[in-house]
Amino acid sequence: MNQGREERPFSTATIGMAVLTILLLLGSVTVAQAGIAGSKHDFSGQGWGTTDACAFCHTPHGGVTVTGTNVPLWNHKMTTATYTLYSSSSLQYAPQQPRNQSKLCLSCHDGTVAIDSYGTRTGSHFATGNANLGTNLSNDHPISIQWAHQTMDDSINCEQCHAFPSDMRKTYTPMYKDSVSGLKYMECGSCHEPHDKYPAYGKMLRYTMNGSQLCLLCHGK
Numbered sequence: 001m002n003q004g005r006e007e008r009p010f011s012t013a014t015i016g017m018a019v020l021t022i023l024l025l026l027g028s029v030t031v032a033q034a035g036i037a038g039s040k041h042d043f044s045g046q047g048w049g050t051t052d053a054c055a056f057c058h059t060p061h062g063g064v065t066v067t068g069t070n071v072p073l074w075n076h077k078m079t080t081a082t083y084t085l086y087s088s089s090s091l092q093y094a095p096q097q098p099r100n101q102s103k104l105c106l107s108c109h110d111g112t113v114a115i116d117s118y119g120t121r122t123g124s125h126f127a128t129g130n131a132n133l134g135t136n137l138s139n140d141h142p143i144s145i146q147w148a149h150q151t152m153d154d155s156i157n158c159e160q161c162h163a164f165p166s167d168m169r170k171t172y173t174p175m176y177k178d179s180v181s182g183l184k185y186m187e188c189g190s191c192h193e194p195h196d197k198y199p200a201y202g203k204m205l206r207y208t209m210n211g212s213q214l215c216l217l218c219h220g221k
Contacts, residue, residue: 035195035196035197036053036054036195036196037053039195039196039199039204040131040196040204041053041056041057041194041195041196041204043056043115043116046116046125048115048116048123048125049116049118049121050118055075055118055119056075056076056115056116056118057074057075057076057104057118057194058072058073058074058075059073059074059075059118059119060073061073063075064078066078066100066103066104067100067179068099068100068101068178068179069100069101069104069176071104074104075118075119076104076107076108076113076117076118077107077113077114077117077118077122078100078103078104078107078113079103079106079107079110079112079113080112081106081110081112081135082097082135083097083098083106083110083135083136083137084135084136084137084138085097085137085138085142086137086138086139086140086141086142087138088142091142091145092148093145093146093148094145095137095142095143095144095145096144096145096185097144098137098143098144098187099144099176099178099185099187101144101176101185101187101188101189102143102144102187102188102189104188104189105188105189105192105194106133106188108127108131109127109131109132109133110132110133110134110135111126111127111132111133111134111135112135113126114126115127141191142186143185143186143187143188143190144185144186144187145185145186146183146184146185147175147184147185147186173186173190173191173206173207173214173217173218174189174190175187175190176189176190186218190206191205191206191214192204192205192206193205193206201214
């Protein structure tokens with residue numbers, strides 16, 4: 001028996017904190033496994049000047065500011081292409097030339113900038129096959145198109161009006177606000193998550209295409 005020390009059982013709060021810590025650690029492992037490593041955006045094993053999977057897009061020092069994107073420490077050369085845009089008489093708003101949020105993706109996927117053009121390096125390996133969309137976007141889903149429905153204050157959550165599937169895991173299709181006008185736009189990242197957080201959906205999508213469910217999040221309301 002310890003002398004001069006009161007022995008106390010573990011409190012409910014202490015046990016709860018321990019369980020929470022374990023759950024958070026397990027969650028971080030799951031996120032790491034479902035992240036960039038091993039995905040189609042992992043070029044670390046290609047021998048293109050680095051074995052750092054993140055370096056093709058990001059850098060810890062000397063990053064480039066890409067206006068209006070809030071992208072952390074950008075490290076890849078940006079495209080300067082002009083695009084042929086999608087057009088349809090059913091559109092309420094016409095697509096604009098891709099905004100910077102979509103140019104982050106198109107800087108590899110339009111085929112004008114090499115995948116390994118990162119940092120000060122000028123690369124020579126370009127996207128091929130279906131990954132190369134080219135600069136003619138007239139047969140692709142419109143991007144940089146105004147999202148007029150979502151004009152409420154940012155504090156409003158979609159769930160307050162709409163019912164979402166329980167397995168969606170809060171992966172709402174984000175719309176990107178223009179820092180000057182305050183208007184919101186649909187961009188590549190509205191449907192795709194570049195870090196492949198949800199690999200079960202395929203094609204780096206934010207939600208499943210089974211039964212067109214991803215499409216119906218916008219088109220079925």
